[in-house]
Amino acid sequence: MTTLTLRQRLDAYERLMRLDKPIGTLLLLWPTMWAVWIAAEGAPSLFIVWIFALGTLLMRSAGVVMNDYADRHFDPHVERTKNRPLAAGIVTEREALLLAAGVTLCAFLLILPLHKLVWALSVVALFLAATYPLTKRFLAIPQAYLGIAFGFGIPMAFAAQQYQVPAQAWMLLLANIFWAIGYDTCYAMVDREDDLKIGIRTSAITFGRYDVAAVMASYAAALAILAWVGAQAGRGLFFHAGLAVAGGMMLRHYFWIRGRERMACFRAFLDNNWVGAAIFAGLALDYALRSGRWPAV
Numbered sequence: 001m002t003t004l005t006l007r008q009r010l011d012a013y014e015r016l017m018r019l020d021k022p023i024g025t026l027l028l029l030w031p032t033m034w035a036v037w038i039a040a041e042g043a044p045s046l047f048i049v050w051i052f053a054l055g056t057l058l059m060r061s062a063g064v065v066m067n068d069y070a071d072r073h074f075d076p077h078v079e080r081t082k083n084r085p086l087a088a089g090i091v092t093e094r095e096a097l098l099l100a101a102g103v104t105l106c107a108f109l110l111i112l113p114l115h116k117l118v119w120a121l122s123v124v125a126l127f128l129a130a131t132y133p134l135t136k137r138f139l140a141i142p143q144a145y146l147g148i149a150f151g152f153g154i155p156m157a158f159a160a161q162q163y164q165v166p167a168q169a170w171m172l173l174l175a176n177i178f179w180a181i182g183y184d185t186c187y188a189m190v191d192r193e194d195d196l197k198i199g200i201r202t203s204a205i206t207f208g209r210y211d212v213a214a215v216m217a218s219y220a221a222a223l224a225i226l227a228w229v230g231a232q233a234g235r236g237l238f239f240h241a242g243l244a245v246a247g248g249m250m251l252r253h254y255f256w257i258r259g260r261e262r263m264a265c266f267r268a269f270l271d272n273n274w275v276g277a278a279i280f281a282g283l284a285l286d287y288a289l290r291s292g293r294w295p296a297v
Helices: 006-016 023-039 046-070 093-110 116-135 142-150 153-162 167-190 192-198 203-232 237-257 262-291
Strands: none
Touching: 006 046, 006 093, 023 046, 023 142, 023 153, 023 167, 023 262, 046 093, 046 116, 046 153, 093 116, 116 142, 116 153, 142 167, 142 203, 153 167, 167 192, 167 203, 167 237, 167 262, 192 203, 203 237, 237 262
16 A cells, blocks of 8 residues: 555545535434424524534544445445545555544544433444444345434434433434435435446335335425424424425426436435425524524523
């Protein structure tokens, strides 16, 4: 392996943690913020917001490092992933494991001021993040497992503020599972041919010619569950307006992915950042304008 300067090594670590590609962090952040706002009835402390925002970044970073470690023998054979630092041999396996452990430790230290229930749930969150890459070997729809792993900040946000995890939190997690199946199937449609060659299982392969229908059905289920959660939380016009905007974006994805062209499917995947943002904006505005609830210092 070529000797790297300190700057080159830090750059390789940054790329390994995908800090140059924030889409994954944002797809974790939005559902976590939905939960933070609902659990606090629209007025979370800025301290809680900061902890969960930074924690999302750290856990996503640790998760993708563990993902690349698990896929280190597959990624060199996939066009989109062959130049990743671990696949290309720029970073060693030992470095990757140490980096994942260090970032995970930082994430755990971050939640120490929170309720002990959050500590217990963090162990589950770590298990989910560490085992998700392995599910691509045996689960027909590993994207469902991804939705749980990506959304586990939801029960943690309720635990941090309400010291319990009510049914509402689990329903919000279920909505995130369907949303993740939808957007990550778009992502999997990009790599379908490569994944078939190397034997990785994905929802795009499992759904086959019904992949587009499955994406749209997953989107619809996510929106329906979110509408139910909003009703239980007493949300009104602005929240549902946010859902309507998100639904319009999702409908637009149909026209992008129906031809199954790689870049169009990837575009739909990336656009889900704005779907999550629209839902959060509607939720936050609904609390702020209808209930007069604002984040607390």
